Amino acid sequence: MQYVLALPDGEQIPYRLERRARHTIGMKITVDGLIVHAPLRIRHADLEALLRSKARWITSKLKARQAAVVPEFEWRDGAELHLLGQPLTLRIAPSSRNSSPKLEGNALKIATTNIHDHTMIARKVIQWLQKEARLDFARRLPIFAARLGEPTPALLLSNAKTRWGSCNSRREVRLNWRLIQAPPALINYVIAHELAHLREMNHSARFWAVVAKLYPDYPAAEQALKACSQQLYRLG
Template sequence: MPLKLRSLYRRPDAFPMPDFVEAGGRQVPVTVRENARAKRLILRVAPDGGVIVTVPPRTRKKVLSDFITRHRDWIAERAGGAAAPVTVADGCTIPIRGAAIRLVHCGGRRVTRLDTDSRELSIGGMPEHFSRRVKDFLRKEAKVDLTAAVSNHAVRVGLSPNALSLKDTVSRWGSCTSDRRLSFSWRIVMAPPNVLDYLVAHEVAHFKEMNHSAAFWALCRDLCPDMDEGRTWLKANGASLHRIRFD
């Protein structure tokens, strides 16, 4: 049965709305992104339950269509079943360093206090600022954890980063440029600490190897011996961290 794609392939700056592919009896959103560094077509599940296809420049529409057709069973199995988003609010629970933490608005002065024993994060101030202050807390904690992990791994490879920035990207958890500028999603602080450590080890390994060769993975494993556990967790659960909304 031929695959029907409605205007599926467009330039990255012309993707205001996703297209869909029928898989497993569902209409699954498909977003196509061209990447100048991509050598092959890559398929992954998006946080919204759809799929993202990364393609090399000038990929022909038929090649893209055939690729999605071959992977329709994969799409049916893994996509289309995303959990409902969680909106940050008083009384809800979100993960922080892998632990389920209840958010509590305590009013009064602008206090932010994490109690790991009771597993509560108390946020003071005006109710309308509650979500923003939770987000500010997570960014601050992420900066602390990421800075410490980068320092640890950078010493081991004998090179220092030239910059470290935090973003809220969906397409990648971290990146490293050829001049050793690191960027991470601050949401990684919600994952277990060993996952954050793997992510940092992965990016710091690029200080020596700007590729994903056997030498790169050997260095990554040397920096983070349990990298497989962190990598697997991120692939299986990373999308859930993007479903936490700070409206």
């Protein structure tokens, strides 16, 4: 349920309350703001008293989250894209007909009858990136599967907004096409992570041991991926 926490200085903080079978109060800051996990039986007045005692922490975290928000991508000539961690300059040129994007050096060029049709430009560029993603991921997947001693699983592209990959009991690996923007090391980490689920369908110590076998420096890659996630999710 949605509530508003009133602070002594007059500031009001909206928050979402989720009551659960737990003994402690938990707080987290997400893109949707403050979320509070509270025991089922705690009185609301007691809960808000505790939240007020944590007001400084809450407001600082909310401000930090807001400052870290990446602006929406602008589909304009000269905009910067990324392919395998390398910058690409989007070049949009007027033409008598629409054409598919073409990679020329460090520029991705697209000709269009309407340079202001950002929806069409976005669609064509994203389709191009998805094609590149499928080709790239299809080359990496069998390499890591062989290291694990497993047959290459089926590869599917994902358009998820909150996760980079998944692996199911049908031996299907889904990889988010937006990963094609990331440096190869991060793509390799996600592939190693998902392939490890072929052995362990969980995140137990045994699972992480399999990940470490495939990608020893996985903790650094995991942190690097978290750091650039908002940037990668700008597209689409």
